[in-house]
Amino acid sequence: MSDKVVGVLGERGGQLGRMLASAASLLNIQVVFLDVGADAPAKQVFSSSQHIDGSFKDQQKIAELASKADVLTVEIEHVDVDALDAVKKSHPNVEIHPAPETIRIIQDKFRQKEHLSKHSCPLGEFMSVDATSDSIKSAAEKLGLPLMLKSRTQAYDGRGNFLLHTLSDIDKAIDALGSGSRPLYAEKFLPFVKELAVMVVRSTSGEVASYPVVETVHKDNICHLVFAPLRTPDAGLCKRAEEIARSAVKTFEGAGVFGVEMFLLENGTITINEIAPRPHNSGHYTIEACETSQYSNHLRSILSLPIGSTSLKVPASVMLNLIGVSDSMQPIKDVCSKALEIPGAAVHLYGKKDCRKSRKMGHITLVAPSDAELRDRLRPLLQTLPTSSSSLEQEKEREKEVAVYTPVKPSPTHSHPQPLISIIMGSDSDLSTMLPASQILSRFSIPYELTIVSAHRTPARLYSFAQSAAARGVKVVIAGAGGAAHLPGMVAAITGLPVVGVPVRSSTALDGVDSLYSIVQMPRGIPVATVAINNSTNAALLAVRILSTSDPRLLIKMEEYMKEM
Secondary structure, X not given: OOOOOEEEXXXXXXXXXXXXXXXXXXXXXXXXXXXXXXXXHHXXXXXXXXXXXXXXXXXXXXXXXXXXXXXXXXXXXXXXXXXXXXXXXXXXXXXXXXOHHHHHHHHOHHHXXXXXXXXXOOOOOEEEEOOOHHHHHHXXXXXXXOEEEEEOOOOOOOOOEXXXXXXXXXXXXXXXXXXXXXXXXXXXXXXXXXXXXXXXXXXXXXXEEEOOOEEEEEEOOEEEEEEEOOOOOOOOHHHHHHHHHHHXXXXXXXXXXXXXXXXXXXXXXXXXXXXXXXXXXXXXXXXXXXXXXXXXXXXXHHOOOOOOOOOEOOOEXXXXXXXXXXXXXXXXXXXXXXXXXXXXXXXXXXXXXXXXXXXXXXXXXXXXXXXXXXXXXXXXXXXHOOOOOOOHHHHHHHHHHXXXXXXXXXXXXXXXXXXXXXXXXXOHHHHHHHHHHHHHHHHOOOOEEEEEOOOOOOHHHHHHHHHHOHHHOOOEEEEEEEOOOOHXXXXXXXXXXXXXXXXXXXXXXXXXXXXXXXXXXXXXXXXXXXXXXXXXXXXXXXXXXXXHOOOHHHHHXXXXXXXXX
16 A cells, blocks of 8 residues: 555564554555564564564664664654654654654653643643652642652553652652652642543644544553443533544644543543553554554554544444463463453454563453443453452452443343433333333343433433433433323434334323324424334334344344244
8 A cells, every 4th residue: 555664663562563563464564663572572463574673762773774664653652762853864754753752742741741731732730840758748739639640751551650648658659750760740630530532643734533532441550441432421522522632632743643541520521641642552442343443544644645434333342451460371361262252352462472460461352232232241251350369359359340340231120221222201100101112122132221301390301311312322212201292302302313202191081192293293303203102112113123224133133023923
């Protein structure tokens, strides 16, 4: 796809270069890696006599890489930027992406914060500190406790961070952060409710495109799980997060993929945590779940090729990191063996020579037709994950994690935490009419929720429900209503989802005909499907048929159901 040779400054034993090499092989793009050892993960995938054995901080080796490449890019931001500046002078025809100045800003987290603040990006409060007790005390007085202390450089995966809870731990914090060997800064601690991330690709012409917002879950300061897309009751949250991420990346120079990590606060505010000028752990899911992976788009962008679609091609996805717990790979292999039994699972092992505690050894991506099915597929993997010890405390922690991220299916009469269909009614008196719908959905193994939403008694709840339904992963709404029967039409006026109205027979002499007329007489532009009076069974069957247009398995089940009739 391109005659240009891409030179990559690789992280020692890094996995990002390996996945970049895989993407390059599909596009027949020639790649040369600067990395330590002939068996580096990237070199295992992309064999070439041109690869260079050396460190990404060795100026002489970087110059040698430049002599073999048309475009240089990085697998990690902690490279020698002075060496890249020298390449710009000695090899003026070699492009460097992202720009050395961008890497220089981002690799110093305090400078990165200053840069983002200068461009009015949303941030928490921060300030420079010295590795002294007086300086840190002063920061604590200004920003409060707990206080997040960070190394400005050479910090990632939680390394170089210390959360200071009390002033008596200052000496401990200074020791943990290098005893003054590295510059520090302080951030006001933000009590976030979720950690979010957005991968953004920037072209050589400065155009940007963003991948969907994801939720990241960290364990021991290392990325553990990434759920895509983010599910949230706030319908506008994802749009705001993507706009923040794109705006931040636009402030930097050079092409490539950027990982933007963010915090979601309890009041709905989004703040940027930090930015990586390269493909990122929170974007691994894009290989299986998106129309173009972050690695393919990184190559496309730096080579001035058309940027590929960043849209999801599956309804639900999760990435699980495989982290070493000892020097043995066997516990990791056990999880991978389990993954091979699970539909929609893709195993990525990084080919690292040595396994050790807290080292990223691989990841597994799961895709599924729904959030509920995704959690069911994830559960056995979480149950198989190794722990660093067999202590009762760690076993309880694993059980808690399994319960939080993969809740067991509820009984047929209870709402599922990840519903595909919402069954709503204006009053609990309608429950006997609407229960047959839930029984049909249970028969088809479709996760649903059953709840009361009244157009007249709870109008604020109605608006919130309808506005957030799609963002929560709901695909169809079944709304039962009697009398004036405004509920189906009001919901359809707010959400773009299909709404099926069920006329409920009331105690009046009209016997439900009033409800039927009310539901069917919607103005043009507000469609509501309608079934016979009290016939929630057909409403559920229609909802199943709507879902079957994108899930062939449901169509097969529907045909079997029809044969049984």
